[in-house]
Amino acid sequence: MKIEENLTSEILRRTSRRKFVDEEITVEEEVKIVEILDEINNEERGLNFKVIVNDGDEIFDGLASYGLIRGCNSYIALIGDSKEKKIAEKIGFYGEYLVLKLVQMGFGTCWVGATYDHKEIKEDVSLDYGEKIYCLIAFGKINSDTKIGFEKLVSLIGKKRKSIQEIFPNIKKVKKESQKWIMKGLELVRKAPSARNKQPWIFDIIENDTITISAKENFGYEKIDMGIAMLHFQQGAQLCGCKGEWRRRDGIWRFLLEEKDENTQI
């Protein structure tokens, strides 16, 4: 999995937003979002992301949402084929790509796995055989970059971040010449959203100095969290000129570097 586009400034700017203003999403904006979704759905097997614009308020109203998402009536349903391998990681990776594109367009966003009405959504979104809604991305217009009141309070959960040592206990094994891009990758991983802000990621280094990622259990969201972190890591590495791609080989997710020429790697 790989995204060539540089989205570092969006990664640095992003933070979950849970209070939206009463302003409709325009037709032009909707068209742009649909174009991005179409591109993802056409290129990535098993993904079938759908967007609901200006008509999704019941999903976040009422008890099922615990009142955590306010004033939101637009969302993207991250639908995937549950029969497809690696689907949860893909949902995380391409879902986060979407989040960053929405941030680029000026929207506020929040990944929502639990706090929405799981029954009501069936009225809005139809699923094909084997398909499942893995998560939602709530999005909409926001007032300013500063959170106040309820939103500020809720987002305190998301403030604390694990240290690099915690997410990569074997960091000392990294060779000096690779430190720069790996540290940049990890720095951006530390900005990544995760369910309940658990940051369940564990990075490691194995044979041939290959970086790997796995994740501790996180209420069933760990593979999605992992996909999100994979995108952030790849973006950081890419920023330092180190192009690579996540591939799962022998059941392990590895960050494989693009070869510079026939024999050498970056």
Ligand SMILES: Cc1cc2nc3c(=O)[nH]c(=O)nc-3n(C[C@H](O)[C@H](O)[C@H](O)COP(=O)(O)O)c2cc1C
């Ligand atoms: C897979 C996933 C599921 C999430 N589900 C919810 C949710 O149900 N309700 C909610 O308010 N936030 C949810 N979040 C947002 C996290 O709480 C938030 O990303 C985390 O606290 C870090 O804060 P930040 O996004 O502001 O950096 C979810 C995030 C992820 C990645």
